[in-house]
Amino acid sequence: MLKLNNGFEIPIVGLGTYARKAEPGQYRQAVEWGIVAGYRHIDTASCYNNEKEVGEAINNKIKQGIVTREDLFITTKLWNDRHAEKDVVPALKESLTKLNLNYVDLYLIHWPVSVNENGEDEGIEHAETWRGMEKTVELGLARSIGVSNFNAQQLDRLMATATIKPVVNQFEINPTLTEHELVNYCKKMSVVPVAYTPLGLISEARPEFIGKDIIKTDPKLGQIADKYRKSRAQVALRYLTQRGIVVVPKSFTKSRIEENINIFDFDLTEEEMKIVDSYNINHRCVPGAAFKNFKNYPF
Ligand SMILES: NC(=O)c1ccc[n+]([C@@H]2O[C@H](COP(=O)([O-])OP(=O)(O)OC[C@H]3O[C@@H](n4cnc5c(N)ncnc54)[C@H](OP(=O)(O)O)[C@@H]3O)[C@@H](O)[C@H]2O)c1
Structure with a gap:
């Protein structure tokens, strides 16, 4: 567990x-x-189009007595076409209906860009969207609010005017995109960094990056994994959590779902942390290319 602000x-x-x-x-x-x-x-x-099934799974496990709602931390996100202040609360209410929940633990602005119905840049100020986000907390629909894919300047500007501070910034971090500067900045601002796509180029899902995938075959990483009887993926996730970063690996495979949370019975040494760090090539698996020409494109 990490403490939020x-x-x-x-x-x-x-x-x-x-x-x-x-x-x-x-x-x-x-x-x-x-x-x-x-x-x-x-x-x-909301844009994953899976909130209904995710909610069914959560409610099934609550009904079966495996967990209570209080045990769980559920995050969902506001899509780019609902950035107008008046749209934020209705958007979260729609998500909650699909999830069949009364509240989420965390509601995020998914991207710092806004789009109109024609898919064009709407350029809505983050301060405006944030007023809607703050309302979700006041109404008890979200316990915490945060951002995703914000760069340091965007986060800084938001922090300056926010009444309720964002608790996290969720962005891509993995061994080939180590993001030390933004991670340090978030920590300095008491904003918890959350790593999406934490497996990066280790994941088998990314064959399009052939040629940049030395991390899948490099013997040094293999030796670290063998030493602890772990996989390369587990070493990557341990590396991130040891840096004080939350990770959200995705898998549809039962054994990998189990593998990805089984990372707390070993500690990487300082030397091993440096080796994992050395794979950084500032490669973005999720560049948000569709928003490249938008005013608030973050990268
Ligand atoms: N805020 C944002 O803009 C944003 C953007 C991207 C992602 N996200 C969030 O972050 C989550 C994770 O990111 P991601 O799904 O892009 O990437 P990821 O978690 O780094 O990688 C997922 C892929 O890796 C495979 N995988 C999982 N565990 C593995 C293991 N132990 N060994 C080898 N391969 C493994 C999975 O395959 P199988 O499913 O076949 O097992 C899947 O194809 C997303 O699901 C989403 O919730 C947020």
Whole structure:
């Protein structure tokens, strides 16, 4: 658990749920396996189109007495077409209806960009969207609010005017995109960094990056993994959590869901942390290319 700046706590490993393609029932199954494996933090978003199944899984496990709602930390996110202040509360209410929950633990602005119905840049100020986010807390619909994909300047500007401070910034961090500067900045501002795509190029899901995937074969990383009888993926997740970063790895595979949370019975040495760090090539798996020409594109 890591402490948030409002006193609530966030479990350091969460289950990611984004998939480009899924069979019916696959999200529900993954979340159910996750809860049984010990995950208490689930990461979804309105744009993943899976809140209904994710909610079914959560409510099934509550009904079965495996967990209570209070045991769980559920995150969802505001999509880019609902950034107008008046749209934020209705958007979260829609998510809660799909999730069949009364509140989420964390509501995030998914991207610092806003789009109109034609997919064009709407350029809504973050301060405006944030007033809507603050209302979700006042109404008890979200316990905490935060941002995602914000750069340091955007976070800084928001912190200056926010009445309720963002508790996290969720962005891509992994051994090939180590993001030390932004991680340090978040920590300095008492904002917890949350790593999405934490497996980065280690994941088998990213064949398009062939040629940059030395991390999958480099013997040094293999030796570290062998030493602790862990996989390369587990070493990557341990590296992030040892840096004080929350991770939300996604898997639809039962054994990997279990593997990705089984990372707390070993500690990487300082030397090993440096080796994992040395794979950094500032490669972004999720560049948000569709928003490249938007005023508030963060990267
Ligand atoms: N805020 C944002 O803008 C944003 C952007 C991207 C992602 N996210 C969140 O972050 C979560 C994680 O990111 P991600 O899904 O892009 O990437 P990821 O978690 O780094 O990688 C997921 C992929 O890796 C595979 N995998 C999982 N565990 C593995 C293991 N132990 N060994 C080898 N391969 C493994 C999975 O395959 P199988 O499923 O086949 O097992 C899946 O294809 C998302 O699901 C979502 O919740 C947020």
